Amino acid sequence: MNITTLKIKYPDVYKLIAxxxxKSLPNGRHNLPRGAYVNVETYETQMRTERKFEAHVKFVDVQMILSGTEIIVVKPVEDLKNSVSTPYCLKKDIEFYAYSDGGKDYLLKENDALVIFPNEAHMPCIAAEAPQQVRKAVFKLPIELFT
Structure with missing residues (x-):
């Protein structure tokens, strides 16, 4: 789902993000209302084969590029259930899967955002061409906000 669809379907959630x-926040975790938070991070993108898929259970991700360009690959969690590389951690709300081909590529540039639900595994931080520095905000929104 893209941010425009989020605005239409879930206006309260969109308002929280908007x-x-x-852009003015330093890197790190910042708590938001309604149990949400945002992680602001700066990193170097990597080649696709260096990344792993990840998925969450309790939170919806809204990954927003503040500067730079990256690819995020999304694929159904069901397609990866037999390739768990790090079992689900309740405290961090994350499970990792071994590298896998396939999925849908999303090219995100500055000010682009992608909404990722718990049934969608995602492989972020992929270099679009050559590795480059990216600054990104990852909103972590409790799934209950979407019911």
């Missing part, structure tokens, strides 16, 4: 001035 009212957060992420």
């Amino acid at each position: 009212e957060t001035d992420v």
Whole structure:
């Protein structure tokens, strides 16, 4: 789902994101209302084969590029259930899967955002061409906000 669809389907959730001035926030975790938070991070993108798929259970991700360009690959969690590389960690709400081909590529540039639900595994931080520095805000929104 893209951010425009989020605005239409879930206006309260969209408002929470729109009212957060992420570009002025330093790197790190920042708590938001309603049990949500945002992680602001700067990193170097990597080649696709160096990355792993990940998935969450309790939170929906909204990954927003603040500067740079990266690819995020999304694929159904069901397609990866037999390739768990790090079992689900309740405290961090994350499970990792071994590298896998396939999925849908999303090319995200500055100010682009991608909404990723718990039934969608995703492989972020992939270099679009050559590795480059990216600054990104990852909103972690409790799944209950979407019911």
